[in-house]
Amino acid sequence: MAPLSDSFQPFEYDTAIKVLADSSDLKAVPSKFKFVNEPTGLNSDSLPIIDFSALTANDPDQRSKAIHDVGKACQEWGFFILVNHGIPEFLMNSLATATREFFNLPETEKKQYEAKSASDPIKCGNFNVTNTSNQTFTLWRDYLKLYVHPEFHCPLKPPVLKEILLEYTKRIRELTRKLVEAVSENLELDQHYVDEVLKLDSSFQLFATNFYPPCPEPDKAIGLPPHTDPGLFTFLIHNGVAGLQIQHDGKWFNADSPQNSILVNVADQLQIFTNGRCKSVMHRAVVNDERERISMVVANGPSKEAIMGPAAPLVKKDGRAIYRPMKYIEYVEAQLVKSRVNGKPILEQMMIEEDDQVVN
Known part of the structure; x- marks a missing residue:
């Protein structure tokens, strides 16, 4: 698989992949989407x-063990499955329903949210990515990205999305x-x-929802190529269809999750802040040929104005x-525009x- 280059054009709004998938009986992946992968x-x-x-337990031993477990997960895997988190299942299901209404x-209606720059607080469309062999391909997904804190932004339709999203992101x-x-x-x-x-x-919080329709050739397209996230922690739920994979010890693992759980991964600024102790892991979204997948992601960072270096x-x-x-x-804005610089991740x-030490 050819690595990505610094050519990353995330704001082009072409015909939605959903329209393509709904309007024809696809037997093969159109050439513009071709990205050979396993x-x-x-x-x-x-x-x-x-x-x-x-x-949050009153038992100090139970809490101490949980703190140790979080630290170990962040340092060894950079990823964990969060259970008993207290977010009602109906709220999570309602969010999935509302986001699907948006994609429908x-x-x-959706084209009005086509972004013109990385700083636009509402962005809708799909991604074109160019690899180091100068081959450009389109990702097999439609997306909506919103800045939701400290200022909240949301499309007007569907009307129910705003209320649900305000509560969920809080x-x-x-x-x-x-x-x-x-x-x-854990790090004292x-x-x-x-x-x-x-x-x-005043943490900067970004919400993204992704729609991945069934793909006739899952090994010749990809939802999201390998990447890491900006921020501290990223939280992901989906509509019951798995597709997230994480890299661990050079291998790709399926990040399947129990019902009502949340998939959480360490993001770049937590790795930076902990001076490399916590690991911001590479992950990707693969597609399948049977069921549509909708993921709902919340990226949580420090304040926009925070200067993030090692503690x-x-x-x-x-x-x-x-x-x-x-x-x-x-x-954040650099990563939105250029996922890689000279073939290397920004992190x-x-x-x-x-x-080459920096003198502070």
């Missing part, structure tokens, strides 16, 4: 499962704060220091910083070589 992933009984209720809107912010606290406590970071750096009261106490402990600092919103570009 979509099969491994299954594992070792995927970490975190019981969120234990983090007429094309004229609850996700609460979960994020607790998980950040757990990671901080002062919570006041963490709050001062991350400024979570000072960890730098002191390690003897050096592994990553350069950068304002969070600049990182890798942020690394500091031992002979």
